[in-house]
Amino acid sequence: MPNLPEIDAATPELQAIFRDLHAHPEIGFEEVRTSGIVAGKLRDFGFDEVHEGIAKTGVVGILRGKGQGNRRVGLRADMDALPIDETSGLDYASQNPGRMHACGHDGHTTMLLGAAKYLSASRNFDGTAVFIFQPAEEGLGGARGMIADGLFQRFPVDEVYGMHNQPNGKPGRATIRKGAAMAGASFFDISVTGKGSHAAMPQQSRDALVVASALVGQFQTILGRNLPPLESGVLSVTQIHAGSAYNVVPETATLAGTVRFFKPEVRDLMQTRMREICAGLALAHGVQIQIDFREIFDVLLNDDALSEEWMAAAADVIGAENMTDNAEPMTGSEDFADMLQQVPGAYGNLGHAGTVPLHNPGFVLDPGILPVGASIYARLIERRLPLETTA
Known part of the structure; x- marks a missing residue:
């Protein structure tokens, strides 16, 4: 009819x-x-x-x-x-x-x-x-x-x-x-706290913006080098905020985005690797990095x-x-x-x-x-x- x-x-x-x-x-x-x-x-x-x-x-x-x-x-x-x-x-x-x-x-x-x-x-x-x-x-x-x-x-x-x-x-x-018809999703928020300085003397800083940029790039390796090829997942950084002046190396930066998945174990893998990358870059650059996940959507x-x-x-x-x-x-x-x-x-x-x-x-x-x-x-x-x- x-x-x-x-x-x-x-x-x-x-x-x-x-x-x-x-x-x-x-x-x-x-x-x-x-x-x-x-x-x-x-x-x-x-x-x-x-x-x-x-x-x-x-x-x-x-x-x-x-x-x-x-x-x-x-x-x-x-x-x-x-x-x-x-x-x-x-x-x-x-x-x-x-x-x-x-x-x-x-x-x-x-x-x-x-x-x-x-x-x-x-x-x-x-x-x-x-x-x-x-x-x-x-x-x-x-x-x-x-x-x-x-x-x-x-x-x-x-x-x-x-x-x-x-x-x-x-x-x-x-x-x-x-x-499984639609993906589950976690939202994440990341804060990077370094040390600010004059932009003309960046050696005095612990540049939070450089670290935030590195995080974006490193996160993109997770799916290609950690997730099995026949599994599905999406990791998207959708926000990055840092700085307030032309001549200041920012002391803080924040990032946010989403992780999408069809299996809880895929979500857990992506979140674990993100935490490990944050910890590694914090150690390498002498900054503090805090990452928080919020479980927003179940798999439909x-x-x-x-x-x-x-x-x-x-x-x-x-x-x-x-x-x-x-x-x-x-x-x-x-x-x-x-x-x-x-x-x-x-x-x-x-x-x-x-x-x-x-x-x-x-x-x-x-x-x-x-x-x-x-x-x-x-x-x-x-x-x-x-x-x-x-x-």
């Missing part, structure tokens, strides 16, 4: 919601306006329960079907934006300086609201649908915050599903990977059987010929992985006409994806909580 007709009919409303959310982006744990809109829409749709303030700005909606079944299925969308200045040129571009929906979470939220509107009107399922609107996905621990606030104790589910837009220029195509592990169910729901909407279950693992990370550590489920990707990459200031989410994603979410509930009919 194509998009559900009732959802297609609601497309103008969905586009209006999407444009409004896009124009008013909020970053992690600051989604006060966004979560208020979500909660208000769920109440307008006639949800049985709407709970706010979970992990500060998270929202959970409870919807009971016509049947009296005990099974419960969760659907999740993220709500936060990124600290980016938008350059898309859209007539509904961000009105909040330094804030942009550059990852399409406004679209994810809208798609789940579209499914919520349809299912609340039809209730053509047996059991309970749990709608999870999560804050702070972009590295701030929103999923872990909701879990710590008792998400799955207060609102238990038997399985949970999520979805991400994919700006690959292939609208109407969907992909999923069983097992899709359940094999539930990946098939996600595919089946998507195939109902876009056709089986537009599905693939052997997508390459993605080295990007997604904190829905934390929910999958608690409850089995699956997370897929839905292609759209856009081609500007995620997290780019010119990113544009194709609004044509909205009724498609909403229909897939709705079909997941109808398929996983089927309402028995009598002849």
Whole structure:
């Protein structure tokens, strides 16, 4: 079947919601306006329960079907934006300086609201649908915050599903990977403390900037000379800060970045070598180096059987010929992985006409994806909580 007709009919409303959310982006744990809109829409749709303030700005909606079944299925969308200045040129571009929906979470939220509107009107399922609107996905621990606030104790589910837009220029195509689908990630912060001096007399210094630069180069040897060739990992230094004047050798420098991995032992290897390189350069240059790691994302592990169910729901909407279950693992990370550590489920990707990459200031989410994603979410509930009919 194509998009559900009732959802297609609601497309103008969905586009209006999407444009409004896009124009008013909020970053992690600051989604006060966004979560208020979500909660208000769920109440307008006639949800049985709407709970706010979970992990500060998270929202959970409870919807009971016509049947009296005990099974419960969760659907999740993220709500936060990124600290980016938008350059898309859209007539509904961000009105909040330094804030942009550059990852399409406004679209994810809208798609789940579209499914919520349809299912609340039809209730053509047996059991309970749990709608999870999560804050702070972009590295701030929103999923872990909701879990710590008792998400799955207060609102238990038997399985949970999520979805991400994919700006690959292939609208109407969907992909999923069983097992390890997205990388885990550690963030690291490094401080180098040496001895400052006049730039004309560098022999009097212990140059923190030189050491920081050496660290960047040395870290790049870890993957090529320590990681087995058939294993996967990514180590990226994304920040380096030092100095404040033309004529001063800086006394301190800081670095930051990420480590990505699909196996904990690969993460441990990379972190161990980074610590060893820091210790070696500290000794060689007579400086102090402090390195700290923060475990931000788990590896996203899709359940094999539930990946098939996600595919089946998507195939109902876009056709089986537009599905693939052997997508390459993605080295990007997604904190829905934390929910999958608690409850089995699956997370897929839905292609759209856009081609500007995620997290780019010119990113544009194709609004044509909205009724498609909403229909897939709705079909997941109808398929996983089927309402028995009598002849």
